[in-house]
Amino acid sequence: MAERRRMSYSVHREVLDEEAMDEMGQKSVSKTSLREKVKKSVRCSGPRMKSCLLGTVPIMSWLPRYPIRENALGDLISGISVGIMQLPQGMAYALLASVPPVFGLYSSFYPVLIYFIFGTSKHISVGTYAVMSVMIGGVTERLAPDSDFMTWDNVTNASIIDTVARDEERVRVAAAVTFISGLFQILLGLVQFGFVVTYLSEPLVRGYTTGAAIHVIVSQLKYTFGISPERHNGPLSLIYTVLEICYLLPETNIGTLVASIITILGLIAAKEFNAFLGKRIPVPIPVELVAIIIATVISWQFDLQQKYGVDVVGVIPSGLQPPVFPDASIFGQVIGDGFALSVVGYGIAISLGRIFALKYGYKVDSNQELIALGLSNSIGGIFQCFTVSCSMSRTMVQESTGGKTQVAGALSAVVILFITLWIGSLFEDLPKSVLAAIIYVNLHSMMKQFLDIPALWKSNRVDMLVWVATFILTLLLNPDIGLAAAIGFSLLTVIFRTQLPKYSMLGQVPETDIYKPLDEYHQVRQVPGILIFRSSATLYFANAEMYQDALNSKSGFDITKLLSAKKKLEAKKKRHEKKEAKRVKKELKQNGVDVNREPNMEEQNHVSVIEVDPERDPSLPRAIVLDLGPVNFLDTVAVKTLRSIRKDYGEIGVEVVLAGCQSSVVDNLQTTGFFNDKVTKSCLFTTVHDAVLYCQSAIKQSQSLENEVCELPM
Secondary structure (H helix, E strand, C coil), X not given: CXXXXXXXXXXXXCCCEHHHHXXXXXXXXXXXXXXXXXXXXHCCCHHHHHHHHHHHCCHHHHCCCCCHHHHHHHHHHHHHHHHHHHHHHHHHHHHHCCXXXXXXXXXXXXXXXXXXXXXXXXXXXXXXXXXXHHHHHHHHHHHCCHHHHEXXXXXXXXXXXXXXXXXXXXXXXXXXXXXXXXXXXXXXXXXXXXXHHHHCCHHHHHHHHHHHHHHHHHHHHHHHHCCCCCCCCCCCHHHXXXXXXXXXXXXXXXXXXHHHHHHHHHHHHHHHHHHHCCCCCCXXXXXXXXXXXXXXXXXXXXXXXXXXXXXXXXXCCCCCCCCCCCCHHHHHHHHHHHHHHHHHHHHHHHHHHHHHHHHHCCCCCHHHHHHHHHHHHHHXXXXXXXXXXXCXXXXXXXXXXXXXXXXXXXXXXXXHHHHHHHHHHHHCCCEHHHHHHXXXXXXXXXXXXXXXXXXXXXHCHHHHHHHHHHHHHHHHHHHHHHHHHHHHHHXXXXXXXXXXXXXXXXXXXXXXXXXXXXXXXXXXXXCCCEEEEEECCCECCCCHHHHHXXXXXXXXXXXXXXXXXXXXXXXXXXXXXXXXXHHHHHHHHHCCCCCCCCCCHHHHCCCCCCCCCCCCCCCCCCEEEEECCCCCCECHHHHHHHHHHHHHHHHCCCEEEEECCCHHHHHHHHHCCCCCCCCCHHHEECCHHHHHXXXXXXXXXXXXXXXXHHHCCC
């Protein structure tokens, strides 16, 4: 890059305070009332109604203009590829949600079609997702545990689990929490609450998904080893589950374990081969589909369930389920879980959607995405689906195979429909350990997120702390409570950063109007007689006291001691004058003089007076400039602090002025009573340089007056 040419400029203008700036810029004082805002928001017109309709149902705006020649082939290939991926992932993630595998296929069909109509992202692949599934699994197993469905088997004289009744109840629970999460998303979207995702920072999301991935892995170990540990709920349940699995390891089913290990090794090798051929073949090999086909054929041919006790998927009904409204009696028990699912699902989807929107140059409407996902989940809940979001792996496949619009997602739903209606029953002999192996391999990208820790250690240690804390909280408190705790911790780091900002004394870069911290630049020089103080954070109740303490510390003198000394001297003066007045009064009485009349000059000279601060301390500055440029709002505590600073330093002869105030800060000062007859906007300056020039002028005038006083004849 060529070296940038240096340019110079010269500006001649008067020193501007806020009063002069308001007059020069003709500041507007009119503000729109709440009534006018409401009236404007509900006003209806033809163009506005059309815009609202197209914004609510985006398919009406882009589908009529769909470029068939440019996009059709890419969307077709992409849709088929993603649909093939949806089959094994949908069945596998259904196990995470603790519902029969066929409901994973339903969740890969209905919500995808709804998002096709209402979604604004062209590239994300909506459907089942590991993190959402494990959160659903936690709810279903908590409200429908195995212990509630134990029955006595007269043949074996042992207790067995009524899996049919258990699965039916878990499907009802999953549908209810999915419906509630969808309603939350719709409600948040209608009130324009899309900004809620800003509280889910990237380190928080990545730490959370990594912790949730550990929960996913632990939840699938029972299928890998062929054991049946008890379900643990609440905090530390992950640790209890791991301990119980370790205790049950001697009961491992060797056939199940061997099937899982072979599948894992085969999938890893096939994915590496896929990556090697990535640029040579237009469509990646569907290794998961190949794996489940081979595993199903082997299981059916060698009867693994009967001979070796390998647990298989079981009956997969053909066709679709009729719509059933979720059980309203469950809603009260899953409200908290529904809100957590709505926030996590939206956060993952919008984060991925924005990445591809930025890459391909289009806009994703965050509020419409909330509504689209909410409709997908709420309508999906009626069709007995479980909560969906978007999958990184499927989205990458959809984009890499040529998918350019939401049509690719609709075509993937058609593929799932075909599988569900006609060939789903062919996978009834598929071992569950193979689905668990598919989950393990698909989580390898989340495991790579551990590499964030050393990277964040080098770049931003507070973000690293958020990542690690989120990961630990998710592990210990489970994904639902862990998310709330992680958001709380993340917000606390923001509060701590505002409570512990960097305080700096500024100096002037020679021959410029630029002011930089004295401790960071060698050529910056302090302006004689003037201290310029700045905080790197906004000023409010949590750090107002520290702001004042930092100013006292940075200024180099103790304002408290100076004020105390001045008050003591004034008190001493008053006591001495009172004592002298009594003495003079007594003498006058003794001399027969009327003490009630005014004393003459000779009598007044008999009263000695203590001079208070006859000479100014030369070590004190003449003025202090408070740079409020980084401050975006002031609360009442902060305003009181600024008023106290001006009063305290003013009492020892140091003038305090404010500089760089934003309009919101000026409004805060005005509404909280900072200004009065003595304090006007003339103590607020538009820039630090304006404030410095004003203080220099005031210092010169003060010094000239002092010189004139000294030259007066005694």
